[in-house]
Amino acid sequence: MAVPSIPLSGGDTSGPSPRGGRSAVSSAIARAAPAAVSVGLLFAAWELYARYGGVRPTVLPAPSRVFGQAWENREALMDNAIPTIRATLAGFACSLSAAFLFSALVDFWPSLRRALFPLLIASQTLPLVAIAPLVVLWFGFGLLPKILLVALVTFFPMTVALVEGFGATEKEIGQMLRAMGAGRWRVFWLARLPSALPYFFAGLRISVTYAVVGAIFAEYAGAAKGLGIYMLNAKNNFRPDLVLAAVGVSAALTLVLFGLTVLVQRLAMPWERAAAERGGEGRQ
């Protein structure tokens, strides 16, 4: 028992571990292989059907055509992606701040939860198709209605994640802190907030995908520029290839944001990796 079971000298643990090199890369490739194969097969089948199935390209363009057109129209696509990115990030930032504030209030005054959660849940039942044009009607074609719509779809999952995360604080940690003489604010700051981090990131991964969809929906309902309005125009011009190209851009955007949240989580929670390497052995 008294013998340290892992050789560590002070200060070593903060640096990147040397064994993370090549084996990590090859194992990442091995893990990505099944997904690459299934996506490849899907595209191949689609390509074959579009070419030899007798469908017109104005109905179902082949993937090769979609990619070709995407490349040809890359400037227009980028031009329209930027406002979408802006709306997504601005809306998401607003929603995150609001969710944090609100969940903290709920944590301090649980009766707020009973007062406001029904309202929040109801907000999630609003069909975006119906609400997006109204929000645009009320707030115009600028950034504001997009921010509002992105916030509408992401606020609730983030709030729920945070409220649950605060609640997941180990009871004994709270008890111990109070015995140390910590007040409620201290307990919140020292224990409840860090305890909520895994829940926060789980919520973040889900809602960041909603955020992009929310922004595109808002643009679809009315905007000067953006992937949403680009899709609408392409559809009206009978250009499904360009619609799909824009869909591809928005999917790529979502994946990048998703990857960023994973990266931020790694940086923000370095102890998680230590726990994973240890694999729970020796605990209890």
Add this chain to the structure above:
Amino acid sequence: MTRLELRQVRKRFGPLEVLAGVSLNVAAGEFVSILGPSGAGKSTLFQLLTGAEKAEGEMLFDGAPLDDHGSRFAFMPQRDALMPWRRILDNATLGLEVQGVPRRAARERVAPLFAEFGLAGFERAWPAELSGGMRQRAALLRTVVQERDMLLLDEPFGALDALTRAAMQRWLEAMWRRHHWTALLITHDVREAVLLSDRIYVFSARPARIVSEIKVPLPRPRTADASVAREAAVLEAGILDTLLGATDPQPSAQRRPKGDDHD
């Protein structure tokens, strides 16, 4: 000199009576254990002492009513309650930080103790990288650096495997011989109580009363030689009998053979 004294402390949660008049005392530098069956309300007693719950009856510390709970006790909860997001060094300084000691000064106070607690070299490790016994020692380190008047240990080794637990008990006894902390330990492990305590209060099942108070006159260290170990074993057997008799749900059928045994 008596430090902690409880007189007829009662506690009920709604219709559920948990403590039915508990009186006990702990002297300065004394190691006292509360031994009782699971769910007897032992931990409730600690909640009263740390101020998490209110109760009837008198609780005195150094003769004065216990109102300023935070400043008297350093509390070590059942599981280690180490914060997974803090390195061991920062877990150890937690109590000092809450007291308002600046981080740097707190670290300077804690760092020299790592060797004595068998944690040298692990200052920068995450709790998840430590074994169960090491985590428990880190938790005790976090508890004693608060330099409070008295330690409250709530089944500190309950979650460890048997071998680690035995090693930790010996280690804690050695530590106590050196520091003579005033300590109140909650446990349901008879051997642990006999090994560590100067006195033992045996609790009944809920609602908890004190069934008996047992002085442990054995010389320390109690694991060193065979004769002491034999005496300890006799004491253990007697306490176990008291405990089983007090918790027996069907006294008529089973009490008699046990009683004969005892006599």
